[in-house]
Amino acid sequence: MAANAALVDYLTTRRSVGIGFLRDPGPTPDELQTLLTIATRVPDHGKFAPWRLVIIDGDARAEAGRRLAEVARRRNPNLDESGLDIERRQFLPAPLTIGVLYSPRPNPKAPELEQLLSAGNVCFNLVHGAFALGYAASWVTRWYAFDVEAQTMLGARGGERFVGFVHIGSTEVKLDDRDRPSLDSVVTRWAP
Ligand SMILES: Cc1cc2nc3c(=O)[nH]c(=O)nc-3n(C[C@H](O)[C@H](O)[C@H](O)COP(=O)(O)O)c2cc1C
Numbered sequence: 001m002a003a004n005a006a007l008v009d010y011l012t013t014r015r016s017v018g019i020g021f022l023r024d025p026g027p028t029p030d031e032l033q034t035l036l037t038i039a040t041r042v043p044d045h046g047k048f049a050p051w052r053l054v055i056i057d058g059d060a061r062a063e064a065g066r067r068l069a070e071v072a073r074r075r076n077p078n079l080d081e082s083g084l085d086i087e088r089r090q091f092l093p094a095p096l097t098i099g100v101l102y103s104p105r106p107n108p109k110a111p112e113l114e115q116l117l118s119a120g121n122v123c124f125n126l127v128h129g130a131f132a133l134g135y136a137a138s139w140v141t142r143w144y145a146f147d148v149e150a151q152t153m154l155g156a157r158g159g160e161r162f163v164g165f166v167h168i169g170s171t172e173v174k175l176d177d178r179d180r181p182s183l184d185s186v187v188t189r190w191a192p
Contacts, residue, residue, distance in 0.1 A: 010131065015177055017136035019094055022169030026057065026095025031133050035168075038129035039098070042121035046110035051119040051163075054099040054155040061091035064154060071150045072143075090142065094167035098126055101160045116163070123164035136171040139164045 027035055032055075039053065056064050069087035073079055079087075091097050102119040104112050123139045130137035144150035145162040156162060 013177075014128075014131060015175060016127065016138040017171050017173060017175060019138050019140065019167040021171045021173045021175075022094035022136060022138070022167055023171060024093075024095045024169065026169050027130075027133060027135060032096070035098075035126065035129045035133060038132070039100075039122050039126045042118055042125055044118045045114045046105075046107055048105040048107060048110060048115060050103050050105050050110075050115035051122050052101040052103050052155075052160065053122070054101065056091050056097040056099065056154075056165075057095060061094075061097070062088070065090050065092065067153050068144055068150060071147065071153065074149075075147070090144070091167075094169040096168045098166050098168070099154055099162050100126070100164045100166065101156055102163045103157075103160045119163045123166055126166040126168070130166070130168040135168050137166055137168045139166050141165065 036053065040049070040051075044050070065088040068090050069084045072087040073084060076083075100119060100123045102116055104115050106112070127137045127139055141162070141164055144154065145165065151160075151162050154162065
């Protein structure tokens with residue numbers, strides 16, 4: 001396979017763009033299909049597809065946020081109007097958010113850890129796919145990925161849990177890179 005300088009350049013310089021910087025337009029319907037195809041083309045020991053994707057776009061964004069605010073109010077009855085508004089805007093302004101559910105298929109062929117890692121790869125492939133199509137993206141979880149009622153409201157079924165919400169949109173910001181670990185601090189060479 002020939003070296004791909006553009007891909008190397010992307011992989012060595014890529015960084016997420018915070019969800020507050022994402023704007024319209026989002027992917028077209030055709031681009032969304034491409035994005036979903038990229039996202040689901042991940043290593044998957046046993047070929048169990050132990051993940052599902054939930055698209056939150058259009059008017060569903062505000063409705064999901066409104067329902068999230070209701071859950072948040074039940075968790076914290078003292079939440080004031082500005083706190084509730086933050087929850088109502090969880091899926092705004094990004095034009096598209098894709099929630100990734102880890103959907104384990106218990107099987108001795110692929111331990112659950114491997115299945116979970118496959119679901120994580122779906123999240124990161126969504127990020128890569130978004131950038132490849134000319135958009136920006138960010139993978140977050142936030143509190144509602146750890147709240148059973150919120151997860152159910154957002155589409156989790158029995159035994160499933162969200163491992164990420166990938167927010168996708170256009171952006172004009174150019175962000176400085178964040179600190180990265182030095183290779184020396186994380187890489188060793190095995191020696192007997
Ligand atoms: C599983 C997972 C969950 C995350 N959840 C959050 C989150 O809830 N809120 C947040 O601000 N960042 C969260 N992050 C970090 C963001 O992805 C952040 O943008 C990332 O560290 C930027 O790294 P990058 O520039 O290398 O893409 C999460 C990252 C991962 C891997």
